[in-house]
Amino acid sequence: MSDYLVTCVGLTKRYGQKEALSKLSLQLAPGRIIGLLGPNGSGKTTLIKLLCGLLQPTEGSITVDGSPVGPHSKSVISYLPDKMYYADWMRVSDLFDLFSDFYADFDRERAENMCLSLGIAPSDRLKTMSKGTKEKVQLVLVMARRAQLYLLDEPIAGVDPAAREFILNTILTNYDENASVLISTHLISDVEPVLDEAVFLREGQVVLHDNADALREREGKSLDALFRDVFRAQIYEGGAF
Numbered sequence: 001m002s003d004y005l006v007t008c009v010g011l012t013k014r015y016g017q018k019e020a021l022s023k024l025s026l027q028l029a030p031g032r033i034i035g036l037l038g039p040n041g042s043g044k045t046t047l048i049k050l051l052c053g054l055l056q057p058t059e060g061s062i063t064v065d066g067s068p069v070g071p072h073s074k075s076v077i078s079y080l081p082d083k084m085y086y087a088d089w090m091r092v093s094d095l096f097d098l099f100s101d102f103y104a105d106f107d108r109e110r111a112e113n114m115c116l117s118l119g120i121a122p123s124d125r126l127k128t129m130s131k132g133t134k135e136k137v138q139l140v141l142v143m144a145r146r147a148q149l150y151l152l153d154e155p156i157a158g159v160d161p162a163a164r165e166f167i168l169n170t171i172l173t174n175y176d177e178n179a180s181v182l183i184s185t186h187l188i189s190d191v192e193p194v195l196d197e198a199v200f201l202r203e204g205q206v207v208l209h210d211n212a213d214a215l216r217e218r219e220g221k222s223l224d225a226l227f228r229d230v231f232r233a234q235i236y237e238g239g240a241f
Contacts, residue, residue: 005030005149005180006051011060013046013204020046021204023060030148031177033194035212035223036184038201039231044184045082047201048151051182052079065148075104078147082154082184084134088127092120092137099141111144114170132163139167143174150181156190164190188224198223200230 006028013021021043028034036044049055050062053069064073086095092115099106112122118136126134139155152171156164164187172194175181185191198215200208207230208215212223219226 004028005065006182007061007063008047009061011047011050011062012058013043013050013055014058019204021050021057024204024206026199026206026209028180028182030180032196033171033175033181033183035188035191035195035198036182036201037186037188037198037223037227039186042201043204044201045153046204048079048153048182048184051149051151052077076148078103078142078145078150080139080142080150080152080155082157084138086126086138088125090126091122092124092126093122095137095141096122099144103145105146106141107144107146110174111140114140114144114174118166132159135159136163136166136170139170143170146176148176148179150175150179151184152181153184154186155183156185156187168194188227189222192223195223200227202231 004027006026008024008026011021011024011026012019024043024047036047038044046055050057051064051069053074062069065076067073096108096111099111100108115122115137118133118140120133120137126137129137142150142152150171155167155171159167168191171181171183183191183195192212195212197211198208199206210218215226216222221229
């Protein structure tokens with residue numbers, strides 16, 4: 001049995017002539033909060049969708065919990081997409097029913113308690129909520145699963161600082177210590193305090209991957225400052241952060 005929860009070897013993904021990932025190799029251990037860090041267009045969402053099985057690699061292999069991407073890997077992964085995909089007419093209780101039906105590891109009581117702490121009732125409809133509240137509900141659904149790997153695609157993008165604090169606290173307090181959380185983001189300063197390790201992704205390749213404390217000690221700067229140094233060219237070229 002591998003010591004790693006995720007292993008990617010020679011992973012390449014092309015869209016026509018465009019190469020989103022290029023011969024990427026990566027190993028992620030269990031029990032870690034990992035930052036998948038890179039500017040927009042670096043391949044973060046593509047990698048997450050490959051891990052979920054929503055995309056197929058052009059070349060290379062992926063194993064999750066010792067198995068190729070498939071029914072087993074999908075049963076141990078809880079995925080937060082970068083966009084809300086539930087219908088506005090749905091009530092929170094409808095979402096709880098949906099997740100209870102689809103996922104054997106969904107902890108309904110945990111989800112109800114998290115929503116209660118937010119002042120969200122099971123009878124509330126999505127259409128009555130602000131964008132930030134909808135995103136909190138979606139995060140509650142994802143983190144209420146007893147998964148082994150949580151894949152969170154830009155969970156703090158487009159929300160105010162108070163919502164970011166709630167989101168990060170929810171992540172920290174609701175994942176099992178033997179599970180891992182992969183957080184994709186370009187907002188490094190907000191997530192840096194919670195990260196155990198960091199993966200820097202540029203143009204579909206891993207350019208840095210190490211323990212967060214080791215990186216700070218070796219480079220003599222914060223992950224946020226290091227990120228800006230690594231991706232300085234994109235800043236000067238007007239790349240989005």
